[in-house]
Amino acid sequence: MNLWRKLACALLAAILCASAAANWLAPAGYAKQYREATDAPPSRTHWLGTDEIGRDRFARVLYGTRISLLLAPAAALLSTLMAALIGGLAGYLGGIWARVAMAVTDLFLSLPWLFLLITARALMPLNVSPLFSVTVTFLLLGLLGWTTAARVLCATAGSLRSADFVRQARAAGVSGQRLFWIHVMPNLKPVLYAQFWISIPVFILSEANLGILGLGVAEPLPSWGSLLKELEGLVSGGDEPWKFVPLILLVLVVMSFQFLLSGQEQVTA
Amino acid sequence: MLRSKIAGHALALVATIVLGGLLSATLVRLAPGFDADERQLDPHLNAESVQAFRAARQQDHNIWRFYFHYMNRAAHGDLGTSLALGQPVRTLLRDRATLTLRLLTVGLALAWVAALSLALTAAWLRISTYDALTTMVSGTFLCVPAAVLALLSVLWNVPGSLVIALIVFPHIYRYTRNLLAKSYSQPHIITARAKGLGEARILFWHVVPGVAPQLLAVAGVSVSMAVGAAIPVEALCGLAGVGQLAWQAALARDLPLLVNITILVTVVTLLANCGADVIGHMVRGQES
């Protein structure tokens, strides 16, 4: 395992362990409001300061990690698998299958899914646990986020249909199913890894934006997305570099995933 | 063969556009808040006025009737009137389309230049540190919320097209980088390198053409990504484009405007992706 991948593993493990140990590292919890110390800078009591209603930011980052780091990759995996099935299979089969699948994909890309999400919120009872609400959110994101990669996978699988090794395998009598899963799918890995890697931060950020529809994480549960929304206020006037910690963490996590995934895709000198 | 492919695409395009409009209208109609009018909350309005506003919304209740009338009028060039802004949809779209088109064109061009430059150099050099650096740069832009990028663009007086480029380029970079990296592991590339062919020749004559259909597919979907990015960018930067209009229409449940915008987006998406498919088919045809 090269150095980058080792560092990536170590970093992800450290972040996951820290979030698992949130009860000990931040015993006050993510919801307690220190109303006498709102929007406070870092101090011995509050290592990353407090938010606008006095909640400890360090605690919220730790607890938010649990939500975002577990659910976002799960949703990314879902969207990647759906893209692989729909796009990959369509490209492999070709002909009318590919045309119909890509027409459906293009429709999916164009429709205002905002209204489906609003409807989903309306169907959920108002009194649901924040965890249920955020799980549903990430599930919906996973179910809707496959379209970009599906198109690229369709093109990739389509190219592979006429590849020499596929022709040879077909000539040798390999079944279509085996051909697809054992020979074609592994060659779709570059696109699948790209899709997975891109989806993680995109879904984390989307979850925060879906708060406007009543989806996403419900108060007082934190998520990285909701913490990242604080950056908007910094632009118009704020000298608070500690608020960048969730962004730095997210970048590090995203990079770590990339190094873990890169594996044989990395071409080293 | 090519003609039949184009004809098939054209037919699929028309059917998809019509279906897209209907599905969009259905989604909007079924979503909660369709009948809601903010004016109802004004305590100065009496009961008759509130009932009148509700009744005005009721006429779009039957989605089939609405869509049938819409298609009928659209065939004569009348795209309806915006409920929220009280202006003809055609005028609204015409006035704003140029700005959005310019934003998207320049944004996409910048995104592709940035993404291709980084991906090609990373593929060419194959230095792990450089790879890590480019990954970090693209990863950072992927993690910064679009709203923050848009606000920074206002702060630094940077054009909105650059924001769109920064939102879209990490996606393009990652796909391109992975496709190029995979292509390098192909047997014919390994053979070419073993035989001492120059790196530049290998990259531009053998690697890139090998992934051209996939890159074209990425180009097609990058148009959809840019269209999606245009909405928050225009809304936040105060750019009077179609994206800003789409956001206002969504908030107001403006059915005529939303249906038209969806159809416009569907047309753009289909044209981009179909174009990519057709060119990809030509490239594959040339190779074989």
Add this chain to the structure above:
Amino acid sequence: MSSTMRRTCRRAIAVGLLCLGSLSGRAVAQGGGELRFCLRMEPKTFDPLRVEDEASAAIRYLTGGVLVRVNRQTQELEPELAQSWKVSKDGRTITFSLRSGISFSDGRPFSAQDVAYTMQQLMDPALHSATGDAFRSGTGNVETKVISPTQISITFPAPVAGLDRLFDQVAILSERSPGKEKAVLGPFMLADYKPGASVLLQRNPNYWKSDEQGRKLPYLAAIRLDIQANRDVEMLRFKRGELDVINSLDSEYFDKLEMTSPQLVHDAGPSLDSEQLWFNEVAKAPIPAYKKNWFRSANFRRAISEAINREDLSRVVYHGHAQPAVGPFSPTNQFWFNNKLKPQTYSPDAALKALKNDGFRLENGALKDKDGNEVVFSIITNAGSNTRERMAVLIQEDLQKIGIHVNVVTLDFPSLIERMTQTFDYEAIILGLTNVDLDPNGEMNVWLSSSENHQWNPQQKVPETAWEAEIDRLMRAQASSTDLKQRKEAFDRVQEIVIEEEPFIFLINKNALSAVSTTVHGAAPVILSPQTFWNAERLTVSAK
């Protein structure tokens, strides 16, 4: 030099000085600069009779000529196009004596005929406008009688309380001009409109008013209103000097700006606006019956009110730029506010005690009713309002202290309106009331139980409670009376009932905050809308 020559010279010098003075005055007047600020949304209409949103109201204020104007600073009614007016004893007829020699911006003369035309358009039942509906006190037609070109009387079918003040919102249209929206009597006129981008108003060359020195008003050459919904962008542009004024500033931005440039920010004190929480008391609401029982109990509502720390809401959410609300009206509304009302005290212990009297009990930190149902309910509010979301989270923690579990849900506004007014599928809501009127008659449709806007339980065929029946009686009594003292007594009693029964749990009255650049001269921010440009005709903007 002979004495005649000396007199002539002195006269010439005096005339010369006068000319110079008026020239410089005109130069000031004509070189008054361009004022720039933002509208938070696209104006929905330029027809002054159909104004329903804030952006259109701002444009109407700047372009519309009105018969009388509420001075936003003194809150007194002042003559404008009307020199004087008289309201009949029965409150049904108002007679205006108009100024003469006034023209619209297109040059057409203004007369009583234009007032008659405007009122006929306004009172058209098909118009459905808030401005028109404010005059509708009874069924029947409104009669206008043009007595002379400068005198008109308008008679309503029933008495209209506060009749004269309502004309502050009625911009007079020209009967004869072909472009109604372009022929205005106000200080500015519409010059350009770029949808989604900006509205440009220019000085009305035919504006009738002059200042005390005889200089023509307005001083400003133009006003540019940029359409910008995002407050961060508005703030950025103000700091960069691209905007001169922020009309309604959020408290967090106020503090940020105050740290670097305290001279730019203004806190005019508590505004007329209030933020409140209310429970769903609609009998047919699709919520469990046991929850309806809680919400329909005044004791429950009072306990919740007592358990909410309003001081913290003001301090934490509004950074001290708000006051705990005492009742439906802000104390700033000096005449109508019932100053006998006492602020709600914060006492979780008293709240718990009151709930125990109703059969509630604490079990393992969770409050349960007498049937063993855990007290859990949701509070919804509109997404995008940081202050309401934060208030909801603070209230969530306050109620947690007495064992009540609250779920906070933010929804997009149309979904929220649908739940609130049509499906009644909600439990509690936090929303605000924006008051533009001082007169309680403007809130008639909030307090009448049969009304659409009787938010907690609208459209009651008959009042479901004795106290709502009493409020109906009192509001109708004050609406049909012209005796201010009687009206005040009636509305004082309404305020007392509202505090006793707490159908609305009033939370805070936020302060009127604004920001004004140092390049703007003559600004005096007030609490009544429009806070910063209420005296736009006398503002000037100097070059940076």
